[in-house]
Structures are given as C-alpha cells and as structure tokens.
Amino acid sequence: MIDKDFIPSAYINDVKEGKVSYKSPSNIALVKYWGKKENQLPQNPSISFTLDACATTTNISFKKLETPSNDFSFDLWFEGKSKEDFKPKIKTFLSRVEVYLPFLKNYFFKIETSNSFPHSSGIASSASGMSALALCLMDLEKQLNPEIENDFFVKKASFLARLGSGSACRSIEGDIVQWGNHTNTKGSSDLYGVKYPYEVHDNFKKYHDTILLVDKGQKQVSSTVGHNLMYDHPFAEQRFNQAHENLNQLISVFKSGDLKEFIKIIESEALTLHAMMMTSLPYFILMKPNTLEIINKIWEFREKTNSNVCFTLDAGANVHVLYPEKEKDIVFQFIKDELIVFCENQQYICDRIGFGARKL
Incomplete structure (x- = not known):
C-alpha cells in the first residue's frame, strides 16, 4: 500500500x-x-x-x-x-x-x-x-x-x-x-x-518484562532530537545495516526458541542504541550509574545461574528486564533481592507480553 x-x-x-x-x-x-x-x-x-x-x-x-x-x-x-x-x-x-x-x-x-x-x-x-x-x-x-x-x-x-x-x-x-x-x-x-x-516458539510466549525505574525525571534530550542526530551520524549506515541483519537472525531465533542467541541480539541492540547517542554530535548519555549497576548484576546472575534473563533499554535510563515464563519465579526473586535497590524510590512495574489494543 x-x-x-x-x-x-x-x-x-x-x-x-x-x-x-x-x-x-x-x-x-x-x-x-x-x-x-x-x-x-x-x-x-x-x-x-x-x-x-x-x-x-x-x-x-x-x-x-x-x-x-x-x-x-x-x-x-x-x-x-x-x-x-x-x-x-x-x-x-x-x-x-x-x-x-x-x-x-x-x-x-x-x-x-x-x-x-x-x-x-x-x-x-x-x-x-x-x-x-x-x-x-x-x-x-x-x-x-x-x-x-x-x-x-x-x-x-x-x-x-x-x-x-x-x-x-x-x-x-x-x-x-x-x-x-x-x-x-x-x-x-x-x-x-x-x-x-x-513461526514463534513457545519459549517466547508469555514473556515477562519488569521495568526498573532508575530515573523518573525528564530526559535531557528528547527522542525527536536524538532521531534527528542520525542524519549526519558517522556510523548511521552501519547501524541501519545491523538492524536489518539482526531481524534476519531473529527469524530463526524465534522459530527455534534459542534463548541464548535471543539474549545476544537484544542486549547488543540496547547497547548499540546508546552507543549511537554517545557518538553523535552533540553527544549525550542517557544511562545513569544505576543503569550500569543493574546491567552488571544481570550479567553476574546469568553467569552464576545459567538463567535466560536479559535486559533492554529505551532512549532513557530505565531498564527493561526480560525473562521467559518458565523462569518467572527465580528471576523475580532476583529482581526483588538485588535490583530494586537501584531504582528511584525502589519503584518498578511488572508487565508481560500482551495482544494489542482493544475497544472498551
């Protein structure tokens, strides 16, 4: 169309x-x-x-x-x-x-x-x-x-x-x-x-997203401004090509249910997004110290337990903690024990995959 x-x-x-x-x-x-x-x-x-x-x-x-x-x-x-x-x-x-x-x-x-x-x-x-x-x-x-x-x-x-x-x-x-x-x-x-x-494997059904509210303040740079800085960005073309390639890889990942490969793509995407912000002119950093603390805690927990928990980020400091339904109990306990201390006023939101808008 x-x-x-x-x-x-x-x-x-x-x-x-x-x-x-x-x-x-x-x-x-x-x-x-x-x-x-x-x-x-x-x-x-x-x-x-x-x-x-x-x-x-x-x-x-x-x-x-x-x-x-x-x-x-x-x-x-x-x-x-x-x-x-x-x-x-x-x-x-x-x-x-x-x-x-x-x-x-x-x-x-x-x-x-x-x-x-x-x-x-x-x-x-x-x-x-x-x-x-x-x-x-x-x-x-x-x-x-x-x-x-x-x-x-x-x-x-x-x-x-x-x-x-x-x-x-x-x-x-x-x-x-x-x-x-x-x-x-x-x-x-x-x-x-x-x-x-x-095709989407059952591993990706009922996926959970716990959003850790690291910083509830107004972003220092709006998304509109950030998008516009990609016009003359020195790494723009490489980034756009990377997105296409990651979508190609996700086709097989979603079909096979390969959670380890899913983690690699999703975390790389999140960090690349922020790398684009840090290498634009003017450059800016939206992550906060506690964002990095949470990321490192997730990596440590995954290494120790072989869990499939991972993170992603939007254009801000808050962390979306993603994990499959079958790990919800152990991961949520980890979040409560080790991650919410890094949230503003210990605030977080529990969410999961949904199925779109509906008329009321």
Whole structure:
C-alpha cells in the first residue's frame, strides 16, 4: 500500500455525536528504531514485544458542529484535569492526519486520557497514547463509512498512530509487531506496523518484562532530537545495516526458541542504541550509574545461574528486564533481592507480553 490509499472518498453516513473508548498498550522494541526520514518514516526496521499492563485509556466524545471550523476544535483532559500544555502536540498530530481524516474540522472533540503507569516513568506513553487516539478517530471514520474492513482499519490505525509517534504504530496489535521495510519479512512496510508473520516458539510466549525505574525525571534530550542526530551520524549506515541483519537472525531465533542467541541480539541492540547517542554530535548519555549497576548484576546472575534473563533499554535510563515464563519465579526473586535497590524510590512495574489494543 501507499499513503494515498488511506485518503478516503465520500462518507456514507452522517454521524451527529457519540463517544468511543480504546485502551492501547505501550511496547518495548527488541530491534531498535533510531533515525527517521520525513513524515515519521523509519531509517531502519524495528520489532517489538507488545506490553499488557502499561497502557493508555482514551475516551473521545464528539459532536458535529453546525458549520465546519477553520481550526481543530477540542479540549484535552489528562488524568481528570484539563491539560493545555499537551494540546500543541495533539494539534500537530491532527494537522498531519487531516488529509486522511477529512472530517476532523467538522466536529468538536473532548479527549480524555489516562495512563496505567506514572507519567514520565520512562514507559513509552507516546506509543500507547497516540495509538489509542488513532483508534478512537478510526472508530468514528468507520461509523461514517461502515464498509471499512477490519484489515484496512488496523493498517490505517497503525499508519495514523505513526504520524503521532513512530513507535505508536507497533502498539495496535500484538504480541510481536514489526515496523519498517525488511526484505525478508512478508508484508513489512515503512507506513505501518505488521503482526510478525512467522513461526514463534513457545519459549517466547508469555514473556515477562519488569521495568526498573532508575530515573523518573525528564530526559535531557528528547527522542525527536536524538532521531534527528542520525542524519549526519558517522556510523548511521552501519547501524541501519545491523538492524536489518539482526531481524534476519531473529527469524530463526524465534522459530527455534534459542534463548541464548535471543539474549545476544537484544542486549547488543540496547547497547548499540546508546552507543549511537554517545557518538553523535552533540553527544549525550542517557544511562545513569544505576543503569550500569543493574546491567552488571544481570550479567553476574546469568553467569552464576545459567538463567535466560536479559535486559533492554529505551532512549532513557530505565531498564527493561526480560525473562521467559518458565523462569518467572527465580528471576523475580532476583529482581526483588538485588535490583530494586537501584531504582528511584525502589519503584518498578511488572508487565508481560500482551495482544494489542482493544475497544472498551
């Protein structure tokens, strides 16, 4: 598909008012997306576990205006309070998607949103938030045109979510979602995420992710700035090639259930992401001393016990501790005994693989 396929023709129905609600999860990338082209298109493909507990719930009440507005007409409420400082980001998103949702200026929207996890806790709230918003707007479009089929609905919701936040396109479905053109992945696209199309061993079912909140403060460098620094990065091409090769390797790893090879790829990806930050101009470091303490403790525990616990990182200091279902008891005890001491206020979030967004 191309982007013009998502521009609708005339709508069938006239919808005056209504309300729609979706709950959409965050996700954690295994192969990282870092660097983007125009229109939120990725420089390299990525793949992620869809989470379950870490999610955003968004309710949209809408009412048709007597005459279309010259601008977007909406109020935004976050955690039960009016949130004016969030509105510019939503307005930017609506501007990007207006050509694909031409009804937007015909309605007044009340957008109410809340997270199941603390704001600024290092969980990708932009992924869960933008995907939930995109799904609500797609639901209204489906009311305007009931002939929209489910496969198209999912693709377009992912396409729209991407225009709000790149990683949001991976939060529509689960349990493993790939985004970005990749020669060896059937149906892959830069425009939207796709449910991973190949065989996945039982070892990777019900995978756990315990998120250790090392630093809940605002990041010193935004992800948008970080992505832009890849334009002139001296190692950009090597990094993009590495992502493609790691996705090739994961096809056989997911099929065979080889946890040792999985660990090598996932931890290498996490460290490469931060290496790109440390070697850009300007350069920056988002890991904290306690991030490194946790990584070293995980390596020591794995060496001592032959466990299959591993870590990954997003563009921040917090650590995602990944481990298979069959090791949940021993690894979680290790986390409580040795790792949460390195968390801010000893805070952590227990999560596991989930299966995507759902309508409420």
